[in-house]
Amino acid sequence: MITALLLFWPALAALLVLLIKGQGAKKVAFIATLVEFAIALFATVNFIPDATTQFALDIPWVERAGIGFTIGMDGISLLMVLLTTFLIPLIVLSSFKHDYKDPHVFYALVLFMQTGLIGVFVAMDAFVFYFFWEVALIPIYFIAAIWGGARRIPVTFKFFVYTIFGSLFMLAAFVYLYFQTAGTGIAAHSSNVNAFYQLTLDSATQSWIFWFLFLAFAIKMPVFPFHTWQPDTYTESPTQATMLLAGIMLKMGIYGVLRWLLPVVPMGVSQWADLVLVLSIIGIVYASVIAIRQRDMKRLIAYSSIAHVGLIAAGIFTLNEQGLQGGVIQMLSHGINVVGLFFIIDIIFRRTNTREIASLGGITQTTPALSIIFLILLMGSVALPLTNGFIGEFLLLSGVFQYNHYFGAVAGLTIILGAVYMLRMFQGVMFGTKSEATEGFADLTFQEKAVLIPLVVMVFWIGLFPNTFLSISEPAVGQLLSIINR
Amino acid sequence: MISIILLSGFGIISLFAGFLKSKRILLPMALLFLVVVFGVNLFDWDQNQSYFSNMLTIDNFAVAFTGIMVLSTLLILPFTQHYITRNDENVGELYALILFSLVGAIMMVSYNNMLMLFIGIEILSIAMYVFAGSDKGSMRSAEAALKYFLMGSFFTGILLFGIVMIYGATGTFNIAEIAGSAEAMGTAGVNNIMFMLGVLMIIIGISFKVSAAPFHFWTPDVYEGTPTVWTAYMSTVVKTAGVAAFYKLMDSAFAASYGSWMPTLVAIIVLTLLIGNVGAVVQQSMKRMLAYSSISHAGYLLMTLLAFNEFSQSAILFYSFAYSTASIAAFGVLQLVARQRQSENYEAFNGLGKTNPLLAFAVSVSMLSLAGIPMTAGFFGKFFVFSALVEQPNMMWMIVVAVILAAVGVYYYFRVIITMYLHPVAEGHSPIKSTSFINIMLIIISVLTILLGIAPALLSDVL
Numbered sequence: 001m002i003t004a005l006l007l008f009w010p011a012l013a014a015l016l017v018l019l020i021k022g023q024g025a026k027k028v029a030f031i032a033t034l035v036e037f038a039i040a041l042f043a044t045v046n047f048i049p050d051a052t053t054q055f056a057l058d059i060p061w062v063e064r065a066g067i068g069f070t071i072g073m074d075g076i077s078l079l080m081v082l083l084t085t086f087l088i089p090l091i092v093l094s095s096f097k098h099d100y101k102d103p104h105v106f107y108a109l110v111l112f113m114q115t116g117l118i119g120v121f122v123a124m125d126a127f128v129f130y131f132f133w134e135v136a137l138i139p140i141y142f143i144a145a146i147w148g149g150a151r152r153i154p155v156t157f158k159f160f161v162y163t164i165f166g167s168l169f170m171l172a173a174f175v176y177l178y179f180q181t182a183g184t185g186i187a188a189h190s191s192n193v194n195a196f197y198q199l200t201l202d203s204a205t206q207s208w209i210f211w212f213l214f215l216a217f218a219i220k221m222p223v224f225p226f227h228t229w230q231p232d233t234y235t236e237s238p239t240q241a242t243m244l245l246a247g248i249m250l251k252m253g254i255y256g257v258l259r260w261l262l263p264v265v266p267m268g269v270s271q272w273a274d275l276v277l278v279l280s281i282i283g284i285v286y287a288s289v290i291a292i293r294q295r296d297m298k299r300l301i302a303y304s305s306i307a308h309v310g311l312i313a314a315g316i317f318t319l320n321e322q323g324l325q326g327g328v329i330q331m332l333s334h335g336i337n338v339v340g341l342f343f344i345i346d347i348i349f350r351r352t353n354t355r356e357i358a359s360l361g362g363i364t365q366t367t368p369a370l371s372i373i374f375l376i377l378l379m380g381s382v383a384l385p386l387t388n389g390f391i392g393e394f395l396l397l398s399g400v401f402q403y404n405h406y407f408g409a410v411a412g413l414t415i416i417l418g419a420v421y422m423l424r425m426f427q428g429v430m431f432g433t434k435s436e437a438t439e440g441f442a443d444l445t446f447q448e449k450a451v452l453i454p455l456v457v458m459v460f461w462i463g464l465f466p467n468t469f470l471s472i473s474e475p476a477v478g479q480l481l482s483i484i485n486r
Numbered sequence: 487m488i489s490i491i492l493l494s495g496f497g498i499i500s501l502f503a504g505f506l507k508s509k510r511i512l513l514p515m516a517l518l519f520l521v522v523v524f525g526v527n528l529f530d531w532d533q534n535q536s537y538f539s540n541m542l543t544i545d546n547f548a549v550a551f552t553g554i555m556v557l558s559t560l561l562i563l564p565f566t567q568h569y570i571t572r573n574d575e576n577v578g579e580l581y582a583l584i585l586f587s588l589v590g591a592i593m594m595v596s597y598n599n600m601l602m603l604f605i606g607i608e609i610l611s612i613a614m615y616v617f618a619g620s621d622k623g624s625m626r627s628a629e630a631a632l633k634y635f636l637m638g639s640f641f642t643g644i645l646l647f648g649i650v651m652i653y654g655a656t657g658t659f660n661i662a663e664i665a666g667s668a669e670a671m672g673t674a675g676v677n678n679i680m681f682m683l684g685v686l687m688i689i690i691g692i693s694f695k696v697s698a699a700p701f702h703f704w705t706p707d708v709y710e711g712t713p714t715v716w717t718a719y720m721s722t723v724v725k726t727a728g729v730a731a732f733y734k735l736m737d738s739a740f741a742a743s744y745g746s747w748m749p750t751l752v753a754i755i756v757l758t759l760l761i762g763n764v765g766a767v768v769q770q771s772m773k774r775m776l777a778y779s780s781i782s783h784a785g786y787l788l789m790t791l792l793a794f795n796e797f798s799q800s801a802i803l804f805y806s807f808a809y810s811t812a813s814i815a816a817f818g819v820l821q822l823v824a825r826q827r828q829s830e831n832y833e834a835f836n837g838l839g840k841t842n843p844l845l846a847f848a849v850s851v852s853m854l855s856l857a858g859i860p861m862t863a864g865f866f867g868k869f870f871v872f873s874a875l876v877e878q879p880n881m882m883w884m885i886v887v888a889v890i891l892a893a894v895g896v897y898y899y900f901r902v903i904i905t906m907y908l909h910p911v912a913e914g915h916s917p918i919k920s921t922s923f924i925n926i927m928l929i930i931i932s933v934l935t936i937l938l939g940i941a942p943a944l945l946s947d948v949l
Contacts, residue, residue: 061941061943063947065873131861134861134865135860161896161900165890171889172872
């Protein structure tokens with residue numbers, strides 16, 4: 001029941017928000033998302049850390065075909081739900097300074113998207129998963145296309161068609177897999193996740209199914225060379241949409257790999273893992289190098305996101321425990337850091353009207369709070385020990401290193417290159433002499449602190465006590481591995 | 487069966503009601519007739535009665551398809567409101583024709599005999615020729631009617647020729663007996679030239695009627711010239727009847743010779759999907775885009791003909807209805823927009839989201855449904871079609887082709903949504919005038935589309 005509540009509360013709230021005209025909509029949306037977070041916390045408290053799927057709900061959907069509306073949470077799902085419900089109130093709060101036109105539509109779309117995101121993370125049926133996968137896409141498309149920057153229409157259109165293209169392949173693969181399963185009762189087949197896990201397909205079939213599924217997830221993450229939609233979309237979208245995309249939506253792709261790719265076609269994965277790792281590692285280096293050359297801060301973070309996701313992808317395809325656990329924890333860390341960084345860029349942009357590193361500078365002189373918080377989030381992002389990024393990247397790199405020493409060595413460049421572009425940006429923006437744009441730059445307001453301080457707390461919490469989170473996902477990851485190695 | 491009799495009677499009543507001074511009564515009357523027919527039709531459920539010395543059988547397949555065709559007609563009729571308000575001459579005939587044409591459509595889904603199939607197709611087609619030319623003042627409409635009529639007669643000839651060939655090979659018009667004799671003849675017998683030629687010609691004849699490539703070439707021109715509301719009828723009810731008839735024929739008469747006609751059909755489907763989707767991309771006119779989209783949906787629908795399993799019938803039923811509701815909303819709004827803006831191009835829709843939120847919402851839902859996005863009926867339509875096909879050996883490549891082309895579809899359907907919401911309203915364009923009746927209809931259609939996208943079992947479990 002809790003899962004259903006988590007899933008449908010935002011959609012309900014979205015309808016409510018639609019009725020509220022004017023800027024009052026944002027307050028209602030904020031309260032609604034806080035309620036959602038409270039529900040998620042309640043679920044966490046009641047969660048028993050073992051490998052079972054808890055708070056499950058199974059209603060027949062298309063009964064004759066064996067498709068059930070099956071939802072529930074295991075450790076991995078729960079962490080992703082926590083991340084989503086934690087970040088969305090902050091994303092809503094971060095938009096309080098913006099006066100978007102038609103605010104009721106804007107916030108209704110954000111809430112509606114939350115339903116889609118939660119649905120993806122709690123779906124235990126392939127078609128429910130696909131359903132919410134697309135449901136999450138439509139609101140974000142409209143948010144980006146209506147409230148975005150000057151080039152928003154072609155850019156978001158590319159994003160939309162590209163991702164739909166990938167997900168249709170996923171649908172085709174699901175339909176095929178579905179027909180290989182054995183059903184129960186009157187249905188000849190079943191689309192339940194466990195029915196998919198029990199499939200024993202020959203390796204040639206697994207091989208092409210792998211590509212069908214991987215294409216959808218790789219486009220969403222995005223993994224090199226399927227990333228071309230990402231920098232433009234992140235840059236052109238309004239900040240809140242960028243936060244949703246980078247903070248949560250790309251995790252859908254990684255989560256999809258964990259839940260629907262690795263355990264379903266393990267032989268296909270082991271056939272192609274080398275290639276995927278090579279692609280991911282190319283992505284890491286390639287995106288980092290491009291990030292170093294960026295002048296626009298938002299674009300820089302967009303490329304850094306490709307690099308970070310590349311490492312996560314490399315880690316989970318190693319199929320060892322460090323890699324998988326590192327992937328899970330790094331999803332949380334990356335979400336927290338990237339949302340914080342995008343918000344700081346938004347703060348700077350609103351005060352100076354520019355995101356060009358070259359035309360900024362000297363901000364530290366007047367802003368102690370912003371400087372410290374920015375630096376902490378930045379350090380989290382470049383994986384300094386004691387911050388959240390360190391835990392994730394360390395586990396991921398040790399996973400990749402176990403898999404192949406050379407891969408590990410090259411992937412390790414991410415830390416060095418990450419420090420280069422991040423510190424270069426920090427230096428250009430925060431240090432040096434004041435420029436025309438940064439003259440009279442005011443420090444953080446209370447509202448801005450209210451967004452950033454929870455993020456900073458999380459940076460240290462995951463950095464210092466990663467076990468709080470690792471222990472939630474550990475049994476689920478263990479079970480995943482036992483299914484893969486069966 | 488009663489529905490056929492009732493429809494014929496109602497058609498005659500409408501014809502005479504057309505003589506009245508005020509035509510106001512015609513539309514509500516026609517709607518009432520259709521509601522009655524819809525209700526009466528349901529009484530035939532599980533009856534399995536045969537009529538006319540076993541030439542027609544009203545089985546559940548027929549009842550279900552009759553139901554969705556009558557329902558689609560019900561949803562289309564409100565868009566004929568302008569005929570009434572303008573108090574046009576001779577509109578009585580149009581309402582009578584639509585009722586008569588439904589008789590043909592019902593025969594096409596309940597026939598048991600090739601002759602009935604032929605008669606059904608002709609009853610439906612002749613009404614369509616008249617509808618195509620019903621805008622008497624317009625050259626385009628006249629051109630459409632002439633084109634459609636000439637081509638249509640030609641392909642009817644081919645269909646008839648095919649039926650005769652089959653008769654020559656098997657000695658019967660009854661589809662069950664054809665199947666029996668095809669089985670008795672065995673593989674060698676089935677491969678005899680007369681039988682194969684007959685099947686081929688029938689496939690060509692019906693492909694024309696459902697606008698499958700390469701016999702689709704009339705579609706864009708005829709759709710464009712025909713008054714929009716009748717285009718909606720053509721692309722929904724006629725297509726549903728055509729595909730259902732096609733399926734019934736292949737399933738019950740020619741299943742034994744699957745191997746011999748399957749490659750032909752595969753070629754037709756792939757070509758249809760390709761031409762429909764690629765053709766739609768380059769259009770500037772919304773109406774022509776919808777025409778090409780209608781071709782492409784014929785392709786998806788025909789995919790079910792390659793597999794006769796427990797999903798096929800449900801897949802056709804669901805897909806045709808999903809496609810029909812979405813098309814009706816799209817054509818309906820297009821009609822309103824085109825009349826006021828004097829243009830059927832995409833630009834006419836600029837800023838519709840601002841000026842007419844309801845119309846824009848209805849079109850968006852229908853575009854999402856046509857594109858097959860979840861939460862709309864169109865998604866489950868595609869899903870059931872792919873499901874029907876996936877069990878067939880060596881057909882996975884076809885699904886891949888269909889999937890890639892569906893992504894192309896997303897491109898042109900979304901162009902409409904983008905135009906409505908993201909492009910500014912042109913100077914001096916006032917909101918589109920609509921009536922509350924049409925608005926309510928659009929809301930009903932959108933709700934239906936979303937409802938079937940959330941609870942597909944409502945319709946998919948019927949058959």
